[in-house]
Amino acid sequence: xxxxxxxxxxxxxxxxxxxxxxxxxxxxxxxxxxxxxxxxxxxxxxxxxxxxxxxxxxxxxxxxxxxxxxxxxxxxxxxxxxxxxxxxxxxxxxxxxxxxxxxxxxxxxxxxxxxxxxxxxxxxxxxxxxxxxxxxxxxxxxxxxxxxxxxxxxxxxxxxxxxxxxxxxxxxxxxxxxxxxxxxxxxxxxxxxxxxxxxxxxxxxxxxxxxxxxxxxxxxxxxxxxxxxxxxxxxxxxxxxxxxxxxxxxxxxxxxxxxxxxxxxxxxxxxxxxxxxxxxxxxxxxxxxxxxxxxxxxxxxxxxxxxxxxxxxxxxxxxxxxxx
Amino acid sequence: xxxxxxxxxxxxxxxxxxxxxxxxxxxxxxxxxxxxxxxxxxxxxxxxxxxxxxxxxxxxxxxxxxxxxxxxxxxxxxxxxxxxxxxxxxxxxxxxxxxxxxxxxxxxxxxxxxxxxxxxxxxxxxxxxxxxxxxxxxxxxxxxxxxxxxxxxxxxxxxxxxxxxxxxxxxxxxxxxxxxxxxxxxxxxxxxxxxxxxxxxxxxxxxxxxxxxxxxxxxxxxxxxxxxxxxxxxxxxxxxxxxxxxxxxxxxxxxxxxxxxxxxxxxxxxxxxxxxxxxx
Numbered sequence: 001x002x003x004x005x006x007x008x009x010x011x012x013x014x015x016x017x018x019x020x021x022x023x024x025x026x027x028x029x030x031x032x033x034x035x036x037x038x039x040x041x042x043x044x045x046x047x048x049x050x051x052x053x054x055x056x057x058x059x060x061x062x063x064x065x066x067x068x069x070x071x072x073x074x075x076x077x078x079x080x081x082x083x084x085x086x087x088x089x090x091x092x093x094x095x096x097x098x099x100x101x102x103x104x105x106x107x108x109x110x111x112x113x114x115x116x117x118x119x120x121x122x123x124x125x126x127x128x129x130x131x132x133x134x135x136x137x138x139x140x141x142x143x144x145x146x147x148x149x150x151x152x153x154x155x156x157x158x159x160x161x162x163x164x165x166x167x168x169x170x171x172x173x174x175x176x177x178x179x180x181x182x183x184x185x186x187x188x189x190x191x192x193x194x195x196x197x198x199x200x201x202x203x204x205x206x207x208x209x210x211x212x213x214x215x216x217x218x219x220x221x222x223x224x225x226x227x228x229x230x231x232x233x234x235x236x237x238x239x240x241x242x243x244x245x246x247x248x249x250x251x252x253x254x255x256x257x258x259x260x261x262x263x264x265x266x267x268x269x270x271x272x273x274x275x276x277x278x279x280x281x282x283x284x285x286x287x288x289x290x291x292x293x294x295x296x297x298x299x300x301x302x303x304x305x306x307x308x309x310x311x312x313x314x315x316x317x318x319x320x321x322x323x324x
Numbered sequence: 325x326x327x328x329x330x331x332x333x334x335x336x337x338x339x340x341x342x343x344x345x346x347x348x349x350x351x352x353x354x355x356x357x358x359x360x361x362x363x364x365x366x367x368x369x370x371x372x373x374x375x376x377x378x379x380x381x382x383x384x385x386x387x388x389x390x391x392x393x394x395x396x397x398x399x400x401x402x403x404x405x406x407x408x409x410x411x412x413x414x415x416x417x418x419x420x421x422x423x424x425x426x427x428x429x430x431x432x433x434x435x436x437x438x439x440x441x442x443x444x445x446x447x448x449x450x451x452x453x454x455x456x457x458x459x460x461x462x463x464x465x466x467x468x469x470x471x472x473x474x475x476x477x478x479x480x481x482x483x484x485x486x487x488x489x490x491x492x493x494x495x496x497x498x499x500x501x502x503x504x505x506x507x508x509x510x511x512x513x514x515x516x517x518x519x520x521x522x523x524x525x526x527x528x529x530x531x532x533x534x535x536x537x538x539x540x541x542x543x544x545x546x547x548x549x550x551x552x553x554x555x556x557x558x559x560x561x562x563x564x565x566x567x568x569x570x571x572x573x574x575x576x577x578x579x580x581x582x583x584x585x586x587x588x589x590x591x592x593x594x595x596x597x598x599x600x601x602x603x604x
Contacts, residue, residue: 031460055456063449063483070453073438074461075381078453094480098446102430102439 017042019154084113114254131259145206152183194224212306340401348418356398375407391447392472445478474506489528
């Protein structure tokens with residue numbers, strides 16, 4: 001089991017910025033491309049330290065993805081930076097043909113993912129990006145949960161050869177994972193062991209799941225909290241191991257109910273160990289303007305929603321057991 | 325290589341295009357025939373490259389990208405004939421389990437190809453990225469990218485043109501196949517976007533023009549382009565070609581953009597093209 005302690009509050013995008021700056025020092029092959037969002041992506045420190053390895057491409061994301069593929073051909077390790085919306089939906093065909101199908105070593109780094117982008121509204125709040133990216137053969141999809149994990153993931157993906165989608169966010173959120181952790185791509189992390197229900201959470205929802213765990217404990221329910229930071233390749237063995245113990249699952253993500261972590265886990269469950277599952281996710285709607293806090297409540301992505309989903313799935317498990 | 329020898333090779337390349345598309349009963353002979361002289365000049369005369377020792381990065385070599393990937397039978401022919409792979413493999417074009425996909429791909433490791441193309445408008449951006457890598461690596465060779473004129477209708481192309489011009493990517497040579505044909509008719513009919521020359525010029529490119537079906541003009545213009553590269557501006561050659569060049573019934577029309585010749589048409593076409601290197 002992994003240890004965690006609430007130590008600070010920071011945005012995950014700053015973890016990316018810190019990791020990228022470190023990479024700049026560690027690896028001369030790392031180059032960064034940005035589509036007019038250097039400050040938002042926290043890439044300014046890299047730009048300042050390594051101006052010759054930073055490429056401002058302007059508001060031209062399609063060209064940025066193609067250029068990144070070209071840099072990979074030239075032996076570089078390109079990191080692209082823009083909002084998650086413009087990193088995926090806007091450039092899906094460029095990623096598909098020039099990067100994924102061509103097997104290019106490009107790191108697509110996407111900030112302001114999900115509903116917590118806030119006031120800019122639904123045009124910018126992409127909730128389908130995990131789905132789009134995980135459908136691409138050979139694409140690794142990572143959604144870290146806090147500043148420290150995002151920083152560690154940024155370092156880890158540079159050492160991995162192949163296309164990666166790294167998703168992080170805008171708001172200041174709890175920092176609770178260790179500062180100098182080693183990030184292992186594809187390895188699920190258990191933050192709390194339990195026997196009644198498995199909660200698989202990714203991104204900002206991991207802390208919410210840990211809050212939910214305390215509420216459930218007070219109700220006498222033992223929840224296992226597992227951080228799925230890598231949605232693809234999924235740590236299938238960890239998922240199966242947990243549900244074999246608990247017999248039911250809740251998934252929690254700042255993403256559409258379709259295509260994201262929930263679907264990914266459901267796929268494993270139906271094939272290997274069918275048990276009831278409940279989904280904490282955005283329920284097939286677009287978002288809207290508001291503060292991140294208001295939106296998380298309105299769209300049902302709070303600890304209370306995870307608690308309710310856990311109680312419901314445990315009820316379903318009991319019903320199924322009583323029928324069998 | 326002598327100009328006459330290059331013309332001989334181009335004739336064989338055109339035979340390969342006809343035989344591949346006929347063999348696959350699909351593919352794009354028109355644009356392939358139109359660009360056959362250019363691609364022969366590039367792969368057998370102009371480019372510094374190592375066919376037998378292909379490596380992805382192409383360090384200290386000229387690196388070529390085909391953005392209009394549908395003219396793949398032409399690219400496969402010059403790659404095979406210049407030594408990247410056995411020309412017998414051309415017989416597998418577009419067939420199941422082949423490395424010679426309908427549109428070029430790296431998926432099965434076909435030597436000579438560095439990125440997939442086919443969905444139009446993407447190749448020039450990739451070329452820009454590789455050109456910048458070469459600059460960082462102090463590699464003195466060129467990055468060359470061939471695009472179609474129909475492809476100029478894609479927005480991404482203009483993003484790449486804007487970037488390369490404004491950021492002075494001067495080790496980049498773009499060539500646009502100006503045959504004024506696309507699937508639905510002439511470019512002037514489908515989307516008459518006007519003269520490319522002032523457009524490239526205003527984005528900061530050096531613009532040259534040539535007749536892409538006259539070998540002498542191709543060689544002179546390519547060398548002129550090379551002399552103009554590395555002087556603070558990317559270079560583009562607007563290359564006038566005839567779609568279907570070399571096969572009389574395929575010329576002066578857009579109809580052979582993506583249609584394969586049948587048995588009789590193939591015989592007719594091959595009768596017009598000298599076999600100079602031996603059919604595969």
